[in-house]
Amino acid sequence: NAGVTQTPKFQVLKTGQSMTLQCAQDMNHNSMYWYRQDPGMGLRLIYYSASEGTTDKGEVPNGYNVSRLNKREFSLRLESAAPSQTSVYFCASSKVRDRGLHGELFFGEGSRLTVL
Amino acid sequence: AQTVTQSQPEMSVQEAETVTLSCTYDTSESDYYLFWYKQPPSRQMILVIRQEAYKQQNATENRFSVNFQKAAKSFSLKISDSQLGDAAMYFCAYRTPGADKLIFGTGTRLQVFP
Numbered sequence: 001n002a003g004v005t006q007t008p009k010f011q012v013l014k015t016g017q018s019m020t021l022q023c024a025q026d027m028n029h030n031s032m033y034w035y036r037q038d039p040g041m042g043l044r045l046i047y048y049s050a051s052e053g054t055t056d057k058g059e060v061p062n063g064y065n066v067s068r069l070n071k072r073e074f075s076l077r078l079e080s081a082a083p084s085q086t087s088v089y090f091c092a093s094s095k096v097r098d099r100g101l102h103g104e105l106f107f108g109e110g111s112r113l114t115v116l
Numbered sequence: 117a118q119t120v121t122q123s124q125p126e127m128s129v130q131e132a133e134t135v136t137l138s139c140t141y142d143t144s145e146s147d148y149y150l151f152w153y154k155q156p157p158s159r160q161m162i163l164v165i166r167q168e169a170y171k172q173q174n175a176t177e178n179r180f181s182v183n184f185q186k187a188a189k190s191f192s193l194k195i196s197d198s199q200l201g202d203a204a205m206y207f208c209a210y211r212t213p214g215a216d217k218l219i220f221g222t223g224t225r226l227q228v229f230p
Contacts, residue, residue, distance in 0.1 A: 031216055042207060042222035050216045103211050104151060105218055107161035
């Protein structure tokens with residue numbers, strides 16, 4: 001049972017380079033998320049997708065783009081990486097929407113990105 | 117705007133003892149969910165316990181229990197009989213029904229000493 005799978009696990013970029021973080025879930029969840037985790041800041045929401053075909057900005061969207069490719073996949077793209085984007089990135093998914101469901105998030109293992 | 121505050125950046129406890137991690141939140145909603153997540157050194161985020169705001173009874177999961185004080189907007193996590201494997205970052209999180217996102221606190225790092 002894979003759950004939420006994100007790739008790559010580690011990546012080093014130079015300033016100005018681009019890259020895409022991939023995420024896939026096999027739990028048939030409607031909603032998917034990208035968070036970044038920085039020391040002392042907790043987890044901050046970058047973008048989320050409540051359903052296939054929709055995406056919305058979170059708390060810290062600048063410098064990122066996302067694509068909800070289908071119900072399973074939600075990618076995060078850095079078009080021109082900056083050192084401030086050095087962080088650990090987490091993809092997550094949840095059922096949400098229906099009253100009575102707790103809406104807990106299921107997380108991937110995280111991707112450590114370093115921008116030099 | 118809803119916010120979640122964890123005022124203890126670090127806590128420590130001796131093995132077999134009890135420790136309480138604090139969390140407060142700010143919301144004007146009456147119906148919502150609260151969560152505690154654990155993040156061990158492996159980085160994997162693991163759900164520890166959840167609480168529905170409409171339930172007065174405090175949630176428990178084995179050695180983990182919460183003290184939910186709705187009027188005070190407080191949601192603390194108590195870990196009993198602490199084990200070395202409990203050492204981790206602990207995050208408190210908040211969500212309203214139907215909302216599309218969880219709001220997290222900044223986390224508390226728990227150290228467990230033998």
